[in-house]
Amino acid sequence: MSPIAPALAWLSTEIARLTAQLGRRVGVAALGATDRRGQLALKTPGRFSANRACGLVRAADGWIALNLARDEDRELIPAWLGAEPEADVWATIRKQARRRPASELIEGAILLGLPAGRVGEAAGDRLAPPTIRMGTPTRRAGPLRVVDLSALWAGPLCGAVLAEMGAAVTKVESVTRPDPTRTSTPDFFRRLNGRKAELRLDFGVAEVRARLRDEFLQADVVITSARPRAFAGLGLGPATIFAANPSLVWVAITGYGWTGAAGERVGFGDDTAAAGGLVRWTAGGEPRFQGDALSDPVTGLAAALGALQAAADGGGVLVDAAMARSAAVAAAMARLDAAA
Numbered sequence: 001m002s003p004i005a006p007a008l009a010w011l012s013t014e015i016a017r018l019t020a021q022l023g024r025r026v027g028v029a030a031l032g033a034t035d036r037r038g039q040l041a042l043k044t045p046g047r048f049s050a051n052r053a054c055g056l057v058r059a060a061d062g063w064i065a066l067n068l069a070r071d072e073d074r075e076l077i078p079a080w081l082g083a084e085p086e087a088d089v090w091a092t093i094r095k096q097a098r099r100r101p102a103s104e105l106i107e108g109a110i111l112l113g114l115p116a117g118r119v120g121e122a123a124g125d126r127l128a129p130p131t132i133r134m135g136t137p138t139r140r141a142g143p144l145r146v147v148d149l150s151a152l153w154a155g156p157l158c159g160a161v162l163a164e165m166g167a168a169v170t171k172v173e174s175v176t177r178p179d180p181t182r183t184s185t186p187d188f189f190r191r192l193n194g195r196k197a198e199l200r201l202d203f204g205v206a207e208v209r210a211r212l213r214d215e216f217l218q219a220d221v222v223i224t225s226a227r228p229r230a231f232a233g234l235g236l237g238p239a240t241i242f243a244a245n246p247s248l249v250w251v252a253i254t255g256y257g258w259t260g261a262a263g264e265r266v267g268f269g270d271d272t273a274a275a276g277g278l279v280r281w282t283a284g285g286e287p288r289f290q291g292d293a294l295s296d297p298v299t300g301l302a303a304a305l306g307a308l309q310a311a312a313d314g315g316g317v318l319v320d321a322a323m324a325r326s327a328a329v330a331a332a333m334a335r336l337d338a339a340a
Contacts, residue, residue, distance in 0.1 A: 003278055003290050004298050006337045007330035008034055011127060011301040015161060018308040023143065023166035031164060032191050033157050034297040039188040045289035054270035056119070056279070056287050057093055059102035063287050065274035066093065067115040067267075076112045080105075115255065115266040117275025119287050122256070122324035124276075124332075127298070129306040129321040132258070134238055135246030137314025140220060143168055144311055147215045148196060150225035151179040153269060153293065154323065155253045156192035157300030158307060159223050163195035165308075171196040172215065174203050209234055217245045220315065221307055225253040228263045238318055247315040251307045253299060257322040267323055269293025276327025278334075295327035302326045 002008075012028040019026040028034065036042070042050040049055070053069040068074050068089070077085050077093065085092040097105060102118045109116035144167035148159035156171070156179070163169040171193050173179055178200070181189045199215070201208045213236060216222055222241075224231070231237055242248060252258045255267015256275070267275070273295040279287040299321055306319035 002035075002294075003280075003334040004294050004330045006333040007127060007298050007326075008301065010333070011298070011305055014128075014305050015301060015308065018305070018312065019161070019165040022308060022312060024164065026161055026164045028161070028301065031157075031160055033160055033188070034301070036153075036185065036188055036292055039185040040292075042292055045291060047286075047288060049270040049289050050292040051270075054268070054274075054289070055090055055093070056274065056289070057097045058286075059097050059105055059118075060100055062102040063119040063274075064097070064102050064105055065117050065119060065271040066109070067271040069115070069268060073114055076114055080108050080112055080114060110261070110265050113266050115268050115271045117256070117267065117271045117324060119274045119279060120277040122272075122276045122322075122328040124322075124325040124329040127302045127305070127326065127329050127333075128309065129302055129319050129326075131306065131310060131317040131319050133316065134242040134250070134318050135248060135316035137316045138247035139314050140247070140311070144220040145218065146170070146221040146223065147172055147219040148193075148223045150223045150253060152181060152225065153192070153296035154300035154303065154321075155223050155225040155251075156181075156189075157297060158251060158253070158303040158321075159196060160192050161301070161304035162221065162307060167221070169196040170199050170215070172199045172201060172212065175200045176202065176204070203234060209236075212236065213241075216241050216248070219245070219248060221249045221251065221311060223251045223253070223303070223307070227254060227266070228252075228258060242316070242318075249307055249310040249315040250318040251303050251321060252318055253303055253321045253323070255322065256324050258318065258320045262322070269296035269323070272299075272323035273327045275324040276329075277331040278327045294330070295323040298330045299323045299326040
């Protein structure tokens with residue numbers, strides 16, 4: 001059984017209950033979007049993730065997960081390690097990492113924007129994400145209007161739940177940096193986004209940024225999957241948006257959290273899963289991946305639950321859906337389930 005099965009089961013039950021209250025009841029399983037089997041050429045996870053982009057590496061005092069899913073991440077390795085990589089970049093990483101404490105490696109990764117986490121570093125006490133009060137709750141009537149500015153898996157899954165419930169969801173994409181799943185896994189992209197309207201914008205144009213701001217101001221729910229500084233650069237800082245749209249529900253999906261130093265960290269499904277402890281341990285005390293980007297579906301459904309509850313309460317909040325935190329709670333639930 002998948003280690004995230006207990007978390008997915010609980011989230012699915014809660015989502016069915018809340019969507020029935022706010023619109024059309026959503027059966028999560030019917031979406032077919034909580035795993036990517038048949039969508040990618042995945043391999044058996046172990047020291048490397050199922051997609052082979054993320055690796056578990058021993059540091060001098062523990063283990064880290066490093067994700068090299070993007071070309072730009074590999075280009076940062078010399079700056080991160082202070083050494084030119086050999087032909088086998090992972091061999092260089094393993095050699096250099098053994099000499100350094102995990103904290104030093106993670107600090108350097110954060111500074112450079114590399115997705116990396118220390119295995120088991122994250123903690124959490126519940127799947128429903130915490131919220132940050134930003135505005136004033138207001139009771140709504142009619143279908144929710146949702147702007148989905150997220151990409152990849154977790155954010156679009158949150159939007160898919162809301163669209164299935166009957167919300168009017170618009171998927172907004174940058175014309176220069178569209179959602180990678182549109183071309184890498186087109187069938188999976190349709191599962192996640194098929195019920196959404198589409199809007200493609202060039203964020204480099206001032207008039208277009210003004211259009212995006214208008215979309216935020218007219219929305220009941222906004223879903224994002226970028227770090228805080230990305231919105232400051234677009235003139236879409238939460239304080240500004242909530243001042244003009246005080247009952248908004250902003251669902252912020254990040255690797256490690258929205259506030260403080262955590263908001264500067266980059267995270268994807270496999271490294272944040274490891275950071276949350278969603279790994280198995282060998283008899284020799286080494287961690288191994290247990291599935292494909294496990295924190296993505298857990299966080300996507302947790303974000304949807306947070307959005308639904310916040311909307312039912314009238315909004316005025318930022319839902320802080322951190323992938324590593326979601327993974328940590330899912331890992332704890334898996335341990336309890338195994339011990340039962």
